[in-house]
Amino acid sequence: MVPFGFNKGGKDMPSEEIAAMGFITVKAGKEDEYFALVQKVVATTKAEDKGCIDYAIVRRKDKPQEFIFYERWNNIESSRTHIARLVATYGPPSPKLHPALPGAFFEPCEKWELFLVQAA
Numbered sequence: 001m002v003p004f005g006f007n008k009g010g011k012d013m014p015s016e017e018i019a020a021m022g023f024i025t026v027k028a029g030k031e032d033e034y035f036a037l038v039q040k041v042v043a044t045t046k047a048e049d050k051g052c053i054d055y056a057i058v059r060r061k062d063k064p065q066e067f068i069f070y071e072r073w074n075n076i077e078s079s080r081t082h083i084a085r086l087v088a089t090y091g092p093p094s095p096k097l098h099p100a101l102p103g104a105f106f107e108p109c110e111k112w113e114l115f116l117v118q119a120a
Contacts, residue, residue: 017053018079019072022114030108031064037104038067041086045071049085051078065110072119 026034038057045055054072073079086102087093094103098114106112 015075017072017074017119018076019054019070019117019119020079020114021070021117022068022112024067024069024112025110026065026067026108027110028065031059034067034108035059035064038069041090044089045082049078049082051075052082070117 038059042055042057045052049055051074052071053074054070056071057067057069060066060068071079071082073082083100086105087100090102090104092103093100094106097103097106097109
């Protein structure tokens with residue numbers, strides 16, 4: 001399975017809008033630290049990444065260890081450029097955790113699920 005935002009050769013990915021979503025549960029005691037990290041990621045993404053249509057990471061009030069994210073890009077290239085910036089800023093991927101995104105995003109996590117979605 002190819003992780004969202006990347007594929008081999010780019011032949012099977014659409015040139016139109018692309019959207020991804022995910023559910024993340026962080027380890028107990030890491031909630032505030034993770035929230036601070038994702039607040040920074042959201043702010044810099046909206047300010048710096050061209051092609052970003054929508055980008056949100058929210059934390060459940062009733063279960064502060066649980067986060068939900070949604071991102072939408074005008075095309076796959078914008079998403080790839082965003083991921084490259086994240087890697088340059090937050091460090092390399094950790095193949096055991098995720099093959100494309102910085103390991104720092106997943107080390108404090110208990111579990112996660114990331115997937116492509118179709119925006120209506």
